[in-house]
Each structure stands twice: as structure tokens, then as C-alpha cells.
Amino acid sequence: MSTLHLVALAPFIMAIFIPFFYFKFRHIHTGWFILPLPLILFIYLIQYLPLGGGPMETVERSVPWVPSLDIHFTVFLDGLSLLFALLITGIGTLVVLYSIYYIANKKEEPLNNFYVYLMMFMGAMLGVVLSDNLIVIYVFWELTSLASSLLIAYWFHKEKSRYGAQKSMLITVTGGFAMLAGFSLLYMMTGTFSIREIITYGDAIVTSPLFLPAMILILLGAFTKSAQFPFHIWLPDAMEAPTPVSAYLHSATMVKAGIYLVARFTPVFGGAPEWFWIVTGFGLFTLLWGSVSAVRQKDLKGILAFSTVSQLGLIMSLLGLGSAAVHFDVVDGQSLYTVAVLAAVLHLINHATFKGSLFMVVGIIDHETGTRDIRKLGGLMTIMPVTFTISLIGIASMAGLPPFNGFLSKEMFFTGTLNSATLDIFNVQTLGVIFPAVAWIASIFTFVYCMIMLFKTFTGKHHPERLEKEAHEAPAGMLISPVILASLVIIFGFFPNLLAYTIIDPAMQSILPGLLEPGEQFYVNIYHWHGLNTELFMTMGVVFFGSMIFLNHRKWQETTFYLKERDPLNWFYDSGLVGLIKGSTVVNDVQMTGRLRDYFTYMFIFLVLGMGYMLWNTGALAVDMANTADISIYMYIITLSLVLATVVIPFVSSRISAIVLMGVIGFLVALLFVVFRAPDLALTQLLVETVMVVLFLLVFYHLPELKKETFKPAFRLTNFVISIGVGLVVTLTALSAHALSYENPISPISDYFVENAYALAGGNNIVNVILVDFRGLDTLLEVLVLGIVGLAVVVLIKFKAKKGEDV
Amino acid sequence: MEILMILTVGVLFTVATYMILSKSMLRVIIGVVILSHGAHLLFLTLSGLKQGAPPLLGEEASAYTDPLPQALILTAIVIGFGITAFMLVLAYRTYKAHKTDNLDELRGTEDE
Numbered sequence: 016m017s018t019l020h021l022v023a024l025a026p027f028i029m030a031i032f033i034p035f036f037y038f039k040f041r042h043i044h045t046g047w048f049i050l051p052l053p054l055i056l057f058i059y060l061i062q063y064l065p066l067g068g069g070p071m072e073t074v075e076r077s078v079p080w081v082p083s084l085d086i087h088f089t090v091f092l093d094g095l096s097l098l099f100a101l102l103i104t105g106i107g108t109l110v111v112l113y114s115i116y117y118i119a120n121k122k123e124e125p126l127n128n129f130y131v132y133l134m135m136f137m138g139a140m141l142g143v144v145l146s147d148n149l150i151v152i153y154v155f156w157e158l159t160s161l162a163s164s165l166l167i168a169y170w171f172h173k174e175k176s177r178y179g180a181q182k183s184m185l186i187t188v189t190g191g192f193a194m195l196a197g198f199s200l201l202y203m204m205t206g207t208f209s210i211r212e213i214i215t216y217g218d219a220i221v222t223s224p225l226f227l228p229a230m231i232l233i234l235l236g237a238f239t240k241s242a243q244f245p246f247h248i249w250l251p252d253a254m255e256a257p258t259p260v261s262a263y264l265h266s267a268t269m270v271k272a273g274i275y276l277v278a279r280f281t282p283v284f285g286g287a288p289e290w291f292w293i294v295t296g297f298g299l300f301t302l303l304w305g306s307v308s309a310v311r312q313k314d315l316k317g318i319l320a321f322s323t324v325s326q327l328g329l330i331m332s333l334l335g336l337g338s339a340a341v342h343f344d345v346v347d348g349q350s351l352y353t354v355a356v357l358a359a360v361l362h363l364i365n366h367a368t369f370k371g372s373l374f375m376v377v378g379i380i381d382h383e384t385g386t387r388d389i390r391k392l393g394g395l396m397t398i399m400p401v402t403f404t405i406s407l408i409g410i411a412s413m414a415g416l417p418p419f420n421g422f423l424s425k426e427m428f429f430t431g432t433l434n435s436a437t438l439d440i441f442n443v444q445t446l447g448v449i450f451p452a453v454a455w456i457a458s459i460f461t462f463v464y465c466m467i468m469l470f471k472t473f474t475g476k477h478h479p480e481r482l483e484k485e486a487h488e489a490p491a492g493m494l495i496s497p498v499i500l501a502s503l504v505i506i507f508g509f510f511p512n513l514l515a516y517t518i519i520d521p522a523m524q525s526i527l528p529g530l531l532e533p534g535e536q537f538y539v540n541i542y543h544w545h546g547l548n549t550e551l552f553m554t555m556g557v558v559f560f561g562s563m564i565f566l567n568h569r570k571w572q573e574t575t576f577y578l579k580e581r582d583p584l585n586w587f588y589d590s591g592l593v594g595l596i597k598g599s600t601v602v603n604d605v606q607m608t609g610r611l612r613d614y615f616t617y618m619f620i621f622l623v624l625g626m627g628y629m630l631w632n633t634g635a636l637a638v639d640m641a642n643t644a645d646i647s648i649y650m651y652i653i654t655l656s657l658v659l660a661t662v663v664i665p666f667v668s669s670r671i672s673a674i675v676l677m678g679v680i681g682f683l684v685a686l687l688f689v690v691f692r693a694p695d696l697a698l699t700q701l702l703v704e705t706v707m708v709v710l711f712l713l714v715f716y717h718l719p720e721l722k723k724e725t726f727k728p729a730f731r732l733t734n735f736v737i738s739i740g741v742g743l744v745v746t747l748t749a750l751s752a753h754a755l756s757y758e759n760p761i762s763p764i765s766d767y768f769v770e771n772a773y774a775l776a777g778g779n780n781i782v783n784v785i786l787v788d789f790r791g792l793d794t795l796l797e798v799l800v801l802g803i804v805g806l807a808v809v810v811l812i813k814f815k816a817k818k819g820e821d822v
Numbered sequence: 823m824e825i826l827m828i829l830t831v832g833v834l835f836t837v838a839t840y841m842i843l844s845k846s847m848l849r850v851i852i853g854v855v856i857l858s859h860g861a862h863l864l865f866l867t868l869s870g871l872k873q874g875a876p877p878l879l880g881e882e883a884s885a886y887t888d889p890l891p892q893a894l895i896l897t898a899i900v901i902g903f904g905i906t907a908f909m910l911v912l913a914y915r916t917y918k919a920h921k922t923d924n925l926d927e928l929r930g931t932e933d934e
Contacts, residue, residue: 608929609929610925610926610929611850611925612843612844612845612925615842615843616843619839619843638825640825646823646826650823650826651826654826654827654830657830657834658830658833661833661834661837661856662833662837664837664841664852664856665837665840665841665844665849673848673852677852677855680856680859681859684859684862684863687827687863687866688866691866691871691887692874692875692876692877692887693866693876693877693887693892693895694876694878695892695896696862696866696892696895696896696899699896699899699900700899703899703900703903706903707855707903707906707907710906710907710910711910714910714911714913714914715848717914717917717918718848718913718914718917718923734840734843734844735840737839737843738836738837738839738840738843739836741835741836741839742832742833742835742836742839743832743836745831745832745835745860745864746828746829746831746832746835749828749831749832749864749867749868750825750828752868753824753825753828753867753868756868756870763869763888763890764890765888765889765890768889768890769877769886769889772879772889773879778879779878779879779880780877780878780879781877781878781879781886781889782877782889782892782893782896785889785890785893786893786896786897790893793897794897797897797900797901800901800904801900801901801904804904804905804907804908807908807911808907808908808911811911811912811914811915812911812914812915814915
């Protein structure tokens, strides 16, 4: 157990103490107790940054968990995990601070729940990014889904919260299962769960027939988590969560877990054309779909949700395009395609800063005005100047305008798509034009929803009568976190190279290992002015067309496209869910009828089909007429009587005849035991049969006559067919077992008892010795069972129900 | 002889199944009793019939029949007896409470 293990586990430990803080210090906001933890973790993790230049040193610490299954809790810290860990703890600190002001410490507010879930998420997320073992990653991965779902349903009295929570849970956990299956396939190919060891297998994985299934299954996990089309529908509904949660989980960290997974597996799958096309294709389509859908939203958080979907698609597509880099030589620490990976890492950081601040700003607006509906808002610029300034910075960055950090990554994104358009592998050819074209169109829509957000909220006429509260600026404490994030937007915008060799290069080294010689670094130099190149003209075009569309918004505001804001894909989810419930109800109604006969029917049919299929399928069916013992005449008499007595039973309608027949059967069986040299069995059977007949007589005296059962013929026929089936299958199985037992003679284990019965237990009757000595404890428990039965019988007979009481 | 016994056992199983599928509680109980007879005989048959003296060491025989299945069947007979006794009393009690032994009429409410 190392300090790094503790980093992942600390939030869980903290969660244990939260209820104590909450109930013991009720008047202090619980958030204050939590705040130091992410801050300390953040400061601790900063030490690992290669601040002095040179490549980052990776750290690995391992603790065995289930060594026999190759599951070790191995923490592995490289550039990629460090980047994510810093995001999780850094944004986590700001979010906790913000939440202290956002969720007031009211009397009935279950703050302890909120912070327990939040800590659970933070620990799980750190676990995902710090683990090297796939199974450990999976466990933490599902924990993040669980925590996310719990946080969405934090205000569970709201119907929409519950709907959103269930939706996110179903979609992300389904993806998680697929991912687990993918991990298992990887294990089948390589025999290890360690990612770094898997990476060393390289070609063995690429040539395996399981390569494609494993890749698709793992991508399913990544796409559901990172809200890629068509799984993105859960993210807008997750906005029912308190805004700090949306800022933290649903824009800055958890939804990027899928990005993390794709980046992590780029060394394994990257280079395959399928990987390139799937990741890029889904990423670009999500980018487009998200940005177009965001324009239709009227809820500020809805806009941000679809914007997040779209930006996640952007990062995803960049990782896809960047995976082509493994096929090209790197000259001077860069190639045409590494720039896409560089852009992905940079945008990941930028998105966390500007989207985090925007979510917090929207939370402030919601908090201070009581609504997030852009149709009600307007003219807040003068009323909330600080909020407006932060929004302006965040939105400008999101729209990709200079001098903010969003501009840098947006330009680089264009560069990446333009470079990839000229790819000469993976059958890109003329299709390559699609990359920059889609990127450009999506960016126009991004610009449009940015304009909508800014102008509809802050300019225009202020309508106090439409708002639930009187609007005013937020308290200072609430503004701290967004101000810090907005400052970062500006700092990273002006000094992007602060990040270059501290975090971007180490992260790129993790995503694209093996491209560089040991000790080399990627060339990372980010600057604003590249001259009058295509990228700049593309940005100008975005601004021009985006403004044109926005200025004409009156024209398209009444179209159905704009008025119907709900994502059409929700139909599939909703009707799927309804269908699932209906389907289960039907199955349940068919299966759980409450009739004993139906249950037995299912069991018998299953028995017949299952056994019959096995007999037929394994070719076990065999009949062996030889090797049988001689049959004497009295055997025929006994068995014939037994068969006769049995066959008559169903036709008997008088109680007494039934009992007599039962007795006949029992005594004939006892007789058979005698013939087969089992004296103990015969004795026991005689005794039991005698008692049984008496018991039957006693009870039957009180019970009604066996009425002639008046069944419909169909009912009787099914019973008959099932009975014949069972009898036939049992007979055939027994015949085959009998025949095969001579083919494969197995020496019985009972020789031991025969040899040792006298020596060890001093008894001559071997059966008795087995029962009371060798297996004495079993017999003791059997006596216990009989004792319980005896008690139950006495109670049932003596029990006198009080009036109105049921049995 | 094994073949003969197996066929007999098949008949026992068939009739037992038929009885278990009926509506009257008593018939079901009878079915279960016959089923356990069938199972015991099947077990004994498959362990090989008449291959030596009874498993009593005093017989001084060169070979004994397999004692292990006999021990298991003995346990099964006793447990089977316990279960039958319990089912009979349960049927008696149910009849006292509901005045019927028809399983169809004894179905629970719709909510169950």
C-alpha cells in the first residue's frame, strides 16, 4: 500500500466520516470539512509534474488483491493518469467550494448524502485513472456510474430526477458490461489484465480473431460513458442533478472517462483502420449532432449538456484521427498526425476550464433568478456584472475566439482534420474532405448556440415579472470557483506553453508510446498567430456564418426544428423501457400463475427437453441387453404386481383403495429390497410403510373423498403426454447409464467402507457402519430434520386459529 | 434383470408425474410418494444387482453388494417419510381452513 493507493482510497475513507460531521456539527456546512481533502490531493499530485523539464517519470505501486486470478490493485501514474487525476482533484476542490454556497445548509437538506456520493465518485474516478489492472478499472468504473446516478437523483422527490438517474444508470452500466466483456477478450488474447503488459503484446492482439469484438465492446463502454451518439441521450436528462454535480461529473470528469479509456487503449488498438474509422466517425457525428441539438435548447443547462456532448465528440474524433500517427515517422518530435492528439489533450484541459465555469455561472443564474429558461431571462448584464464577465470569457472560449484557450484548441482541431484529409492510408482518399467539412459546420452551430446563450441571457429587456426571484448578483463565495476557472481560461489562452512540457507532452507520451526514442519529447509549441492559413479562414467563416444565422434567429425561431427540443432518439430509449416492462410482465404472468400444476409442468417439460437433448446430442443413447443378471420367475411376479398396483392408482376414486394400493406398492418395494440383498433397506421400508399407512388412514379420515377428477380432455391429454415424456426420458437415461457403465467400468468408492468397516468401526453391518460412524454427522442432521418435521406436525395439528385468523 | 427393473421404474415415474400434475392435493402427495419409490429403485438398480452377498461382513463372502447406495437410499427413505408426513398434515390443516383440497381453488390473490 503506497501513498498513491491512498490517493484513490482517501475519498472513500472520508465518506465514512461525513455523516459524523453532518450530525455532530449541524450548524456548520458539511462541505467545509470536505474541502481540504481534494485540495491536499491536488497539491500532492502536482509534485509529480515534471516541472524541471525532461520527460515525466512514471510511478508504479502494486498491492495483490486476487493474485490467483491475476488481479492486483496496481496504481500506475503516467502523464495521462496524472492529467486526469489533476482534473479530478482540481475541479473537485472548486466544485466542493461552489457547492457550499449553492446547496444551502437548510434543515431538511440531506447534505450528508450529497457529500458521501460526491466523495464516492471522486474516489472511484481516481481509481479508474490510476489503476493499471483492467478488473480494478472496471470495478471503479461501475462505481462512478453508481455515484453519478445517485447524484442525479439527489433531489429524488422530483420525477424527472429519478427518470434521469435511471436512464444514466441503464445506459452507462450496459456499456460497462460490454467493456467487461471486452476486457475478458483481451485477457483471452494476452493472459494478463495489466494494461501495460497488454500493450507489449502488440501484433499478437492485432492478428487475433478476437481483436475486432474486443475493440467494439470496449468502445461501447467508452461511448456510453462519454455520451457519444447514439448513447448521448442520458446526458441532457442528467442535468436534473444539482449544478455542482453537472459541472463536475457531467462535463469536467466522469464523461471524460470514456475519452480516458480510448486514449489509454490507443497503444493497443490504434493503427487499426477499424479503430480509426469508428472512433473518428462516431466522434465527428456526435460533434455535429450535439452542436445542432444545442441550438434547439431553451434551458441553459440543456444547451450546456448538448454542448458537452458535442465537445466530447470533438475530443473523441481527435483521438481517432491521431491514432493514424502510429503509421508515420516522427520528425523533430512531431508529425502531421500527432498534432491531433496534441489538440485532444489541450482541448480536454480547456473544456474542463471553460465548461466548468459556464456550468457554475448557469447555476448562479438559476440560483439568483429562479429560472434557466432563456425565454424568460434577459438583460442580466447590468444586474449581474461579475457573472456576465465570467460568462463572456467562458462563452468566447467555447466559441473558439481569440485570445482565449478555446481558440487555440479549435485552431489545432482544424489543423488536425485538415492534415487527416490528406491521409493516404485506411482508404481515406476523397472521403477525407468530410473531416474538415463536418468540423467546420459543427463549429458554426457551436458559435450559434454560444451567441444564443450570451445574448438571450444578458442582453435585451429585463423582465422581472417572469422571474421567480428578484435578480441580483451572487454572493462572493459562490463566485470564487467560476472566477478561478475563468482566470485559467485567460491564463491558458495567453500562456498555453505553461502546459506544454509539464502535462501535455507527458500525456501524449502515454497515448502514443513507442513513437519516440527514449528520452525524446514531443514538440509542443502552442501559439495564436500562425499567419493567414486555412485554419484562420475557417475560423473567420465560422464567425461570419454563425453571426448570420444568429442575427436571423427571428426567421427560424418559429420552425418546428427549433420548437421541438427533445432529442428524437429518446423515443428508442423510452419505448424500449416500456417494452421491457411490458415484456417482463407478460413473462411473469405466464410463468408465475400461482398454480402448482403449472410450475410442475414447466419443470417437467424442461427436464424432458434438457435431458432428451443431452442424450441425443452427446450420442449417449445406448441399450445393452447383455450383462444382466438372471431373472427368476418370482421376479416377474413381483414387478408385474408392482406395475399393476401403480397403474391402477390414477383411476381409483375411493380413499381406502388408494391407501391399500399405496401400501401394496410400498411392501412390494420392500420385497424387492430383500431380493436385491439389501436387508437394512427392506427393514426400514417395512417399518416406514406401516407407519405411513396408519398416517394416511388417520389423515384421510378427515379429508374429502378423492373426487373423480373432471378435467377437460385437453388438460388430461397434456398431463398424459408430459407423464409419458418423463417416464420415457428417465427410462432411456437409466438404460443408457446401465449400458455405458459396462463400457467404462468405474471402480466404486465403497471398497474403502467394505475394507475398513470392521477395522475402524468394529461393525459387521457395513450399511449401518456408514450411517452411524463414517457419515455419522449426516445422520445426526437427518435426525434433526425428522425432529423439526415432528414439531411441525404437532404444531399444525394442535394449532387452533383464532377467529378471523388465517393459517 | 436390470432392464426389467428399469422398465418398472419408468412406469413408476410416469404414474408419479401424472399424479403430481393433478388438481387434488392428496393425489399430488401420492404422486410424490410413488416418485420417491421410483428413485430408490432406480438408484439401487443402477448400482448393479445381485453382485455378491448382502453387505454384512459376517457372511464371509468373497464379494458384497455395494453398501454405499444402500446407505444413501436408507437416508432417502427416512427423509421421504418425514416429508410425506409433513405434507399430509399440511393438507389436513389446509382442508380444515379452506374446506377444499383443490389446488386451483387454493390460488392466492391477484397481487401475489
